[in-house]
Amino acid sequence: MAEIQKQMQELGKNARMAAYLIANASTEKKNTALKNAAEALRINKQKILSANEKDMAEAEKNGISGAFLDRLKLNDKRVEAMAKGLEEIANLPDPVGREIERWQRPNGLDIARVSVPLGVIGIIYESRPNVTADAGALCLKSGNAAILRGGSESFHSSNAIMDCLQEGLKKSDLPEQAIQLVPTQDREAVGEMLKMAEYIDVIIPRGGKGLIKRVIEESRIPLLQHLDGNCHTYVHEAADPKKAISVVENAKMRRPGICGATESLLIDEKVAGKILPEIAELLISEKCELRGDEKACAIDSRIKPASSEDWGTEYLAAILAIKIVSGLDEAIDFTNTHSSHHTEAIITEDKKAAERFLKEIDSAIVMHNTSTQFADGGEFGMGAEIGIATGKLHARGPVGLEQLNTFKYVVRGNGQIRPS
Amino acid sequence: MAEIQKQMQELGKNARMAAYLIANASTEKKNTALKNAAEALRINKQKILSANEKDMAEAEKNGISGAFLDRLKLNDKRVEAMAKGLEEIANLPDPVGREIERWQRPNGLDIARVSVPLGVIGIIYESRPNVTADAGALCLKSGNAAILRGGSESFHSSNAIMDCLQEGLKKSDLPEQAIQLVPTQDREAVGEMLKMAEYIDVIIPRGGKGLIKRVIEESRIPLLQHLDGNCHTYVHEAADPKKAISVVENAKMRRPGICGATESLLIDEKVAGKILPEIAELLISEKCELRGDEKACAIDSRIKPASSEDWGTEYLAAILAIKIVSGLDEAIDFTNTHSSHHTEAIITEDKKAAERFLKEIDSAIVMHNTSTQFADGGEFGMGAEIGIATGKLHARGPVGLEQLNTFKYVVRGNGQIRPS
Numbered sequence: 087m088a089e090i091q092k093q094m095q096e097l098g099k100n101a102r103m104a105a106y107l108i109a110n111a112s113t114e115k116k117n118t119a120l121k122n123a124a125e126a127l128r129i130n131k132q133k134i135l136s137a138n139e140k141d142m143a144e145a146e147k148n149g150i151s152g153a154f155l156d157r158l159k160l161n162d163k164r165v166e167a168m169a170k171g172l173e174e175i176a177n178l179p180d181p182v183g184r185e186i187e188r189w190q191r192p193n194g195l196d197i198a199r200v201s202v203p204l205g206v207i208g209i210i211y212e213s214r215p216n217v218t219a220d221a222g223a224l225c226l227k228s229g230n231a232a233i234l235r236g237g238s239e240s241f242h243s244s245n246a247i248m249d250c251l252q253e254g255l256k257k258s259d260l261p262e263q264a265i266q267l268v269p270t271q272d273r274e275a276v277g278e279m280l281k282m283a284e285y286i287d288v289i290i291p292r293g294g295k296g297l298i299k300r301v302i303e304e305s306r307i308p309l310l311q312h313l314d315g316n317c318h319t320y321v322h323e324a325a326d327p328k329k330a331i332s333v334v335e336n337a338k339m340r341r342p343g344i345c346g347a348t349e350s351l352l353i354d355e356k357v358a359g360k361i362l363p364e365i366a367e368l369l370i371s372e373k374c375e376l377r378g379d380e381k382a383c384a385i386d387s388r389i390k391p392a393s394s395e396d397w398g399t400e401y402l403a404a405i406l407a408i409k410i411v412s413g414l415d416e417a418i419d420f421t422n423t424h425s426s427h428h429t430e431a432i433i434t435e436d437k438k439a440a441e442r443f444l445k446e447i448d449s450a451i452v453m454h455n456t457s458t459q460f461a462d463g464g465e466f467g468m469g470a471e472i473g474i475a476t477g478k479l480h481a482r483g484p485v486g487l488e489q490l491n492t493f494k495y496v497v498r499g500n501g502q503i504r505p506s
Numbered sequence: 507m508a509e510i511q512k513q514m515q516e517l518g519k520n521a522r523m524a525a526y527l528i529a530n531a532s533t534e535k536k537n538t539a540l541k542n543a544a545e546a547l548r549i550n551k552q553k554i555l556s557a558n559e560k561d562m563a564e565a566e567k568n569g570i571s572g573a574f575l576d577r578l579k580l581n582d583k584r585v586e587a588m589a590k591g592l593e594e595i596a597n598l599p600d601p602v603g604r605e606i607e608r609w610q611r612p613n614g615l616d617i618a619r620v621s622v623p624l625g626v627i628g629i630i631y632e633s634r635p636n637v638t639a640d641a642g643a644l645c646l647k648s649g650n651a652a653i654l655r656g657g658s659e660s661f662h663s664s665n666a667i668m669d670c671l672q673e674g675l676k677k678s679d680l681p682e683q684a685i686q687l688v689p690t691q692d693r694e695a696v697g698e699m700l701k702m703a704e705y706i707d708v709i710i711p712r713g714g715k716g717l718i719k720r721v722i723e724e725s726r727i728p729l730l731q732h733l734d735g736n737c738h739t740y741v742h743e744a745a746d747p748k749k750a751i752s753v754v755e756n757a758k759m760r761r762p763g764i765c766g767a768t769e770s771l772l773i774d775e776k777v778a779g780k781i782l783p784e785i786a787e788l789l790i791s792e793k794c795e796l797r798g799d800e801k802a803c804a805i806d807s808r809i810k811p812a813s814s815e816d817w818g819t820e821y822l823a824a825i826l827a828i829k830i831v832s833g834l835d836e837a838i839d840f841t842n843t844h845s846s847h848h849t850e851a852i853i854t855e856d857k858k859a860a861e862r863f864l865k866e867i868d869s870a871i872v873m874h875n876t877s878t879q880f881a882d883g884g885e886f887g888m889g890a891e892i893g894i895a896t897g898k899l900h901a902r903g904p905v906g907l908e909q910l911n912t913f914k915y916v917v918r919g920n921g922q923i924r925p926s
Contacts, residue, residue, distance in 0.1 A: 106842065106866070106868070110865065110866055183865075189887065191885070191886075191887055195876060195880065195885075197886060197887075202868075204898050204899075205868070205898065287898050288898065288899060302726065303726075306722065306723075308728065308729075308897060308898075308899045309728075310899070326921070328921075329921040332921065332923055333921060333923055335923075336923035336924060340923070340924055340926055341926070422526065440918075444916050444918075445530065446526070446530055448526070448622075448625070449914065450914055450915065451914065451915045451917060452914060452915070452916055452917070453916075453917040453918075453919065454916075454917070454918045454919060455918070455919045455920050455921055455922075456615060456917060456918075456919030456920075456921070456922045456923070457922065457923045457924050459923075459924040460615065460917065460919075460922070460924050465611070465615075465924065466611075466617060466915070467609065467611055467617075477728060478624050478625060478707050478708065478728075478912045479624075479708060479728045479900040480899040480900040482912055482913060482914060482915075483914075483915050492898045492899065492902055493902060494868075494869065494870055494871065494872055494902060494903075495870065495871045495872070495886070495902075495903050496864050496872055496873075496874075497871060497872070497873040497874070497876060498860075498864075498874045498875070498876075499873065499874060499875045499876030499880075500749075500875050500876075501746070501748075501749040501752065501753060501875055501876070502875075502877065502880070503752055503753055503755075503756035503760070503876070503877045503879075504756060504760055504877050504879040504880050504885065506760050506761070
């Protein structure tokens with residue numbers, strides 16, 4: 087067996103064993119481990135920053151720059167933010183062991199559906215060292231063991247952070263193997279990880295499309311995946327123009343780079359002449375590029391012609407595609423055809439139209455009179471999240487602590503046997 | 507593009523379009539379609555039976571016999587059972603549109619989690635024509651479009667049944683494409699189906715291990731899968747001997763061929779000398795083969811020595827593996843190591859021991875003082891089921907109408923924008 091395969095198998099076995107212990111650990115122990123890990127991050131701040139300097143130097147040597155480098159960089163403030171993040175997760179309710187449903191059968195059997203951890207979660211992410219702390223902590227609090235594989239550029243930083251997480255576990259008398267980092271930068275390790283169905287229950291990929299496509303292609307393990315966030319906002323004929331303008335501005339421009347940012351704006355032709363110029367004025371003043379269909383371009387000459395590709399693009403930038411539609415039917419049909427089923431919103435004062443949109447749009451999150459930028463676990467009141475799921479199985483939308491649990495049926499009897 | 511690929515893409519496109527209509531169809535329309543289909547099955551009984559005779563003749567010509575042939579065979583009674591099955595599904599509650607949770611945020615946003623259909627479900631099954639009716643009906647009632655691929659030996663029977671289902675849809679003014687059968691017997695069609703992630707949301711494989719392994723290996727689409735049912739029953743030292751004997755007999759022998767049948771019996775060494783001989787006596791009188799570890803063989807000479815393979819085998823037959831354990835710790839550890847995480851039971855009058863077993867066993871269904879043969883959607887009160895899921899994501903245990911739904915978040919606002 088190749089060396090990497092051996093290492094990965096070892097990691098998997100350790101995680102599986104730790105998973106049984108962590109699944110049954112008390113809330114208090116898990117919280118203490120998180121608080122101890124936060125303390126360790128603060129105490130070892132210099133070590134973490136030195137490790138990060140090593141990563142940064144190597145990355146710069148390899149010609150990496152820009153946003154990538156910014157995400158890799160740690161400083162005093164970012165280490166403190168990680169420590170605070172762990173403490174916040176400690177303060178969230180424990181998702182394990184909730185009785186979700188309970189009922190009795192005529193034969194006296196008592197059946198309960200109870201939340202339990204998923205088991206071992208594999209998380210594959212890009213070179214963002216803070217994800218090591220976040221992801222590890224969310225898995226721990228939800229009673230799961232974690233195998234983390236960060237981008238190779240963040241290897242030293244992630245290792246230094248992992249040491250603190252494991253110190254926290256050890257101090258609370260929990261198995262260190264409950265959170266492990268893949269011990270090699272070799273890309274082959276990811277391939278091995280995606281085959282280890284015996285040891286890993288779920289894989290969560292976090293990062294760019296290239297990474298996620300590779301994982302979908304190769305994985306033999308079920309995924310909780312985040313694909314595209316090609317979100318739509320539709321301004322209906324009965325929209326309040328003021329609301330429409332401020333919500334569209336927020337949905338696009340608050341943070342154009344997040345997955346919940348609106349990428350396509352649909353406007354009803356009956357109000358486009360009135361509302362579109364104002365929206366265009368505001369967005370252009372904020373340096374947003376506008377690309378529209380023929381009708382949109384005819385309304386405002388500053389709008390550039392959109393190509394058919396624009397309707398399917400997640401820009402993650404200050405660019406907005408604009409389409410004039412004939413009404414609710416076309417808006418629903420166009421959205422269901424082009425969206426990535428993440429988050430879509432309608433702006434209208436017509437409740438009937440709103441309810442039809444909310445019902446018929448096939449997306450994880452559907453909204454009425456508010457900004458798609460609210461598509462976020464924190465904003466939903468779920469506490470920290472590990473991402474937004476765009477698949478349909480298990481979790482849809484924000485993946486927080488509850489979504490890192492599954493359930494089991496607990497059946498209590500007094501000797502019942504099943505008649506033939 | 508190859509002919510089969512073209513045909514499958516066409517099927518997929520039709521299913522996707524039908525899915526939007528069926529997702530929003532009223533409960534009444536769906537129920538009427540099911541009742542109309544039941545009527546069509548009765549009216550076209552002779553056609554169905556002739557088609558089945560054709561399948562049977564071909565199968566016999568190809569040397570197929572035994573249980574396989576029995577599952578393929580239709581007769582008056584079986585057609586009537588299919589029709590009744592459709593009517594029963596019509597009488598079950600509609601799972602679509604339930605408000606699962608609803609809460610308000612401090613900023614006034616109102617968030618609801620509402621059940622919605624999965625979309626398009628692909629079901630791949632062996633040559634059991636009745637599954638065509640069952641699976642199609644469960645998908646329809648749960649608001650999903652279905653693409654069905656039955657074993658090629660049942661091709662003519664399944665087509666005749668499909669005609670009746672589509673007649674039911676048509677008569678209720680629902681799109682016929684809501685339930686479709688793969689129109690070719692070519693095995694290549696399955697390969698195509700497993701790649702159509704654009705058109706199929708979930709694949710459910712039903713059948714033997716060979717089929718399911720192929721599907722896991724090839725599928726690019728998320729699965730709801732049923733793997734093994736290697737179920738355990740553990741007789742604890744504080745077991746009531748009478749309950750232990752009758753529950754073990756039922757768990758093994760009621761129907762040895764179902765996935766919830768107990769395959770391994772664990773007995774505490776403190777009571778094995780007393781309880782095992784009685785269990786052995788009863789099971790042997792019913793022609794059950796017993797295979798045990800050394801200690802079990804020493805207690806009753808009619809027990810044959812088990813090999814290490816026996817602990818991991820789903821016999822689906824009148825064979826039982828028996829292991830003597832030192833207590834609860836070993837029982838939990840052994841079960842978690844060897845089980846397929848389907849259903850496991852403890853027999854004991856000691857509530858504390860029972861609760862520890864129920865908590866620490868990592869299976870979809872855990873039971874106290876009852877028979878693992880109760881692992882069934884009908885027995886759980888869930889109505890008809892399409893199978894038992896042994897994965898951890900989305901559905902665990904019986905997959906009924908509710909489990910064929912996912913959910914979406916519905917967010918209602920009055921102009922809220924997200925602060926930066």
